[in-house]
Amino acid sequence: MACNCENQNPPNNNKESLDRRSFMTRITLGVGAFFAAVLSFPLVAAMLDPIIRKKTEVWRSVGKLTDFKIGETKMVTFENASTYEWSGGIARSAAYVRRKEDDSFLALSVNCAHLGCPVRWVEKSEIFLCPCHGGVYHKDGSWAAGPPPRGMFDYEVRVHNNNVQIKTQNIPITNLTS
Amino acid sequence: MKKALKNIWNWVDDRGGLSELVKPLTTHLVPPESKWNYVWGSATLSCLIIQVVTGIALAFLYQPSADVAYQSLQYIENQAFLGSFIRGLHNWGASGMVLLMGMHMIRVYLFAAYKYPREMSWITGVVLMALTIVMAFTGQLLRWDDNGVWSSVVAAEQMGRIPLIGDSIAHFLMGGENINGETLNRFFSLHVFVIPALLFSFVAYHLFLVFRNGISEPPKVGRYLNPKTYRNWYENMLKEKGVPFFPNAIWRDAVFSALVLIVLVFIAWFVGAPELVGAPDLTNVKVDPKPDWYFTWIFAIFALMPRDIGSYVIMLGPVLTITVLLAVPFLSKGGERSPLKRPWAIGAVAFLIITICGLWYIGDVEPWHPKFDAEPLSEYTTVPEAKPSVQRGINVFNTAGCLYCHKINDQGGIRGPNLTNVQNRLTKEQIIIRIVNGAENMPAYGGSLSKEELEDVVDFLLKDKKGSNPNN
Numbered sequence: 191m192a193c194n195c196e197n198q199n200p201p202n203n204n205k206e207s208l209d210r211r212s213f214m215t216r217i218t219l220g221v222g223a224f225f226a227a228v229l230s231f232p233l234v235a236a237m238l239d240p241i242i243r244k245k246t247e248v249w250r251s252v253g254k255l256t257d258f259k260i261g262e263t264k265m266v267t268f269e270n271a272s273t274y275e276w277s278g279g280i281a282r283s284a285a286y287v288r289r290k291e292d293d294s295f296l297a298l299s300v301n302c303a304h305l306g307c308p309v310r311w312v313e314k315s316e317i318f319l320c321p322c323h324g325g326v327y328h329k330d331g332s333w334a335a336g337p338p339p340r341g342m343f344d345y346e347v348r349v350h351n352n353n354v355q356i357k358t359q360n361i362p363i364t365n366l367t368s
Numbered sequence: 369m370k371k372a373l374k375n376i377w378n379w380v381d382d383r384g385g386l387s388e389l390v391k392p393l394t395t396h397l398v399p400p401e402s403k404w405n406y407v408w409g410s411a412t413l414s415c416l417i418i419q420v421v422t423g424i425a426l427a428f429l430y431q432p433s434a435d436v437a438y439q440s441l442q443y444i445e446n447q448a449f450l451g452s453f454i455r456g457l458h459n460w461g462a463s464g465m466v467l468l469m470g471m472h473m474i475r476v477y478l479f480a481a482y483k484y485p486r487e488m489s490w491i492t493g494v495v496l497m498a499l500t501i502v503m504a505f506t507g508q509l510l511r512w513d514d515n516g517v518w519s520s521v522v523a524a525e526q527m528g529r530i531p532l533i534g535d536s537i538a539h540f541l542m543g544g545e546n547i548n549g550e551t552l553n554r555f556f557s558l559h560v561f562v563i564p565a566l567l568f569s570f571v572a573y574h575l576f577l578v579f580r581n582g583i584s585e586p587p588k589v590g591r592y593l594n595p596k597t598y599r600n601w602y603e604n605m606l607k608e609k610g611v612p613f614f615p616n617a618i619w620r621d622a623v624f625s626a627l628v629l630i631v632l633v634f635i636a637w638f639v640g641a642p643e644l645v646g647a648p649d650l651t652n653v654k655v656d657p658k659p660d661w662y663f664t665w666i667f668a669i670f671a672l673m674p675r676d677i678g679s680y681v682i683m684l685g686p687v688l689t690i691t692v693l694l695a696v697p698f699l700s701k702g703g704e705r706s707p708l709k710r711p712w713a714i715g716a717v718a719f720l721i722i723t724i725c726g727l728w729y730i731g732d733v734e735p736w737h738p739k740f741d742a743e744p745l746s747e748y749t750t751v752p753e754a755k756p757s758v759q760r761g762i763n764v765f766n767t768a769g770c771l772y773c774h775k776i777n778d779q780g781g782i783r784g785p786n787l788t789n790v791q792n793r794l795t796k797e798q799i800i801i802r803i804v805n806g807a808e809n810m811p812a813y814g815g816s817l818s819k820e821e822l823e824d825v826v827d828f829l830l831k832d833k834k835g836s837n838p839n840n
Contacts, residue, residue, distance in 0.1 A: 240543040240550045241536070267651040274549030278435030280517060283546070284651040300653055304678070305670065306521035308653040310740065315769035316816040321656045322522070323671035324736030324783060326811060335809040336736065337671060337678045360545030361521060363528035363538045366679050 245360075246271045251353040252297075258289040258354060263311055263329060265300075271358040285345055285356055286311055286318070288329065297347035297356050298331045303364050304338040318342065340368050392579065397610030398617045399585035405479070406583065408472035410621035411628050413571065415465035418632065419503075422458035423560070429454075430510070432556040434549045437512040438647050445644065456636030462504050464632050466662045469500055474717055477696070480705035481584035484595040487697035489581065492574045494693045499567045506559040508660045512552055517648040518657035520551055529683035547650060582606070583617075587705035595702050654740070664731030665724045671736045738772035739781030745771065751831050761828025764821045768813065776834050784810060791830045799826050 252266035266287050273281040286298045298318075300308045307322035317334060318327040326335035331342035343362035348355050381387050429448050431440035444451035473493065476482055482490035505523065509516045524538040543550030582602060611617065642660065646652060659667050673681045707714055744766040751758055765771060773783040790799065803822060806812030817825070828834070 237540070237554075240548075241539045243544070245545065265651075265653065270546055270548065272544070272548070274434070276433050276435045277549040278433075279438075279647055279649040280434055280547050280549075280551075282649075282651050284653060301521065304525075305682075306525040307518055307657050308650075308655060310653050312769040312772070314767050314816060315811060315813060317769070317811045319738045319740075319769075319772065321737065321740065322518075322658075323667070324734075324738065326809070328811065333675075334806075334811050337673060337675050339675055339679050360539075361524070361542070361547065363525060363535050364679070365534055366529050366531055366683055 247357055247359060249348070249350065249355040249357050251350075251355050252285070252287060253354050255349055255352045255354060258287060258295070260289050260291060263288040263313070263316075265311065266297075266354075266356070268356055268358065283358070284308070287347065287354065287356070293349055295347040295349070295354060296330065297345040299343040299345060299362050301343065301362055302338060303333075303340045303342055303362070303368075304336070306361065309342070339364060394612060394614045396579055396613040397606040398583045398613045399605065400609055400611045400616075401586045402583050402617060404620060404624070405475055405586070406617070407621050407624035408468055408475050409578075410618075411625050412465055412468040412472050413575075414625035414628060415461050415468060415632075416567070416571065418461040418629065419458060419465060420564075422454050422461060425454045426458055427560060432510070432553055434512070434552045434648070437510070437552055438644070441511060441513075441644055445641070452640055453636055456640040457632060458507075459641040460632045460635045460639070462507055463660075463662065464628060465500060466504055468628070469497060473497065478707040478710075478713060478717060479584065479587050480593075480700070480707075480710065480713070482697045483593055483700065483705060484598055484702060485581050486577070486584060489574060489577045490697050491694060492570050492577065494690065496567065496570050496574060497693075498690060499563055499570065503559060503563050503567065504660070504662060506555045506563065509555050510552070510559060511642075511644060512648055513644045514646045514648065514652065514655040515657050515659075517547060517650065518655065519659065520547060520555060522657070526682055529679050531683075583613075587707070589704075589706045589708050591705070593702045593705055656737075656740075658734075661728070665727035668727040668731035668734075671734070672730070733782070735782050737781070738769075738783055740772060742771045742780045745776055745779055751828070751834055754828075754831070757824045757827045758831055760821075761824035761826070764817070764825040765828060768817065768821070768825070770825070773810070787829060788834050791832060796826060796830060799829055 248271050250268035252268050253264075258264060264287050265284055267282045267284045269282050270277075284300045286300065288296045288298075290296055302309050302320040302322065302325045304320065304323055304325045307320050309318040309320045309325065309327065311318055316329040318329075318331075320326070320336065320338070324336045325333075325338040327338070327342050328334045331344060333341045345359060346357035348357075426444065429440065429444045429451060431437055441455075444455055446452070448454075476490065476493070505519070509519045509523070520542065524541050527537040527541060528534040530537060539545050541551075541554065542548070543554045585602070585605065646655065658664065669685070670678070670682065704710060745762050751762065754762070765776070770787075771780045773781045775782060775786040776788050794802070800822065802810070803817070803825070804812060804814035806814075813822075
């Protein structure tokens with residue numbers, strides 16, 4: 191019978207061939223794992239880079255001292271700590287600043303402590319209302335009604351050279367236990 | 369000519385094995401009774417194909433960058449040739465996919481097709497459901513309008529409820545600790561590369577399983593499923609009376625999918641995609657973020673949960689749902705498959721549908737939502753010929769935020785009770801106490817209203833025939 195295949199003698203030593211095969215299996219799996227690791231590294235690095243980058247916090251001026259009347263709550267905006275040239279309209283964040291006394295300020299994050307939606311200040315009622323799930327807060331940021339598990343988050347605030355300044359920070363994330 | 373073409377085909381088929389590839393499909397036997405109830409899965413797949421095609425079309429036009437994504441959507445919507453239609457079809461294709469996936473799942477559950485030997489079909493189906501939901505959520509976020517931006521915040525906040533690693537996952541999603549220039553690209557990459565890759569792999573495996581284990585025969589009352597004998601019985605049944613999948617069964621899939629496409633094209637053309645709301649701006653707090661329709665029932669759950677358990681519901685809800693679904697084929701294995709003999713299965717599906725529809729309705733009405741855009745009560749129509757104190761009271765009612773939550777006649781919010789006839793329910797003293805001290809879900813106004821303002825608004829509230837139109 192014509193056959194153009196090469197002479198394939200069955201291995202005559204079964205044990206030796208099994209050893210050889212398990213060696214080749216291991217080589218293949220090992221090389222495969224190496225291949226996967228080499229490729230995964232840049233992917234994981236690209237995904238994690240913006241997160242593990244060093245955190246920056248900067249003080250941002252949000253107005254002159256004289257812009258704030260005692261007892262008044264005012265919305266201010268400021269540039270986030272680290273922005274990109276392509277950040278566009280999301281380069282700035284907002285906060286509510288209330289001048290409690292002459293030199294005592296309270297700065298609250300606009301993010302609702304429930305799921306992060308931006309709360310609105312209703313001046314006449316002196317409450318913050320959240321449009322998403324109906325969270326309500328008092329003027330000092332404490333919880334008043336609705337689903338938020340805690341009061342509003344606050345920013346560090348200081349008066350520096352007659353400027354009111356806010357220390358930028360991350361979007362506050364409410365945890366299970368807060 | 370004809371002969372030449374035939375030769376070419378023969379060559380391609382001989383060397384390329386195309387017939388071999390398709391042959392198993394054409395000769396695959398299916399139970400003859402698998403008819404119109406078996407089209408949901410293929411229709412879901414057709415929606416996925418619509419999504420892939422329209423998605424690629426959109427990717428040619430869309431700019432996935434935080435500063436211009438919104439403008440590029442305006443361009444797609446208003447300028448690009450067929451752009452608005454493509455966007456509409458992608459939007460409604462997603463709706464169709466979610467809906468048909470739900471129908472497919474209900475059908476499989478009611479017919480107990482998840483039982484032996486098709487457990488893996490169910491399990492991969494649950495994974496596909498989760499992936500589809502992630503696609504739906506990340507997709508609506510790519511609109512990158514107000515709604516999109518705040519949806520990404522909401523997604524991050526939800527992740528924040530996971531113990532220990534919650535913050536890390538939230539920051540992973542946002543690409544940092546804030547919504548920033550990286551955020552949109554992360555969701556874009558997830559929506560366009562990562563999740564579709566997983567989706568395609570699982571769809572391929574899900575389909576392979578359909579061929580490997582066969583389409584489940586429609587259940588019959590009294591025909592018990594015995595894992596020991598089922599496979600033999602099924603094979604014999606197919607040999608005896610099975611019909612080829614192609615074309616005896618697939619023609620229904622084709623017809624139904626075509627119908628789905630026609631309906632979706634129609635809606636896409638005449639209704640279009642949801643309007644783009646304001647440009648992304650984290651400093652604009654006058655927004656009203658709300659998810660697309662298929663998520664509004666979850667949105668309602670988040671609003672209605674008591675605050676003590678809210679965070680646990682946010683975290684455990686999805687985990688428990690997936691766990692229970694994955695456990696289904698292990699909790700109910702053999703035995704009866706007919707829904708007529710499984711009243712609890714019918715009850716569970718009915719309960720789920722009623723609950724979700726109820727929550728949909730509530731999510732649409734949003735009774736917890738302060739009505740920021742309520743039209744102010746006009747002095748004249750609200751109380752005709754009112755005395756000055758009542759007129760001032762109407763003004764207080766309009767400006768102090770009362771109107772956001774309380775209705776007078778048909779104007780105002782519905783979070784608090786309707787106050788049109790409050791004078792019949794409460795005395796003057798009771799009204800004053802309520803306003804000054806507040807009540808559950810109502811802030812205390814004692815500190816913010818002057819004595820005169822309080823008296824005026826109470827004068828107004830005590831008035832009979834509030835809101836009656838003088839012309840009636």
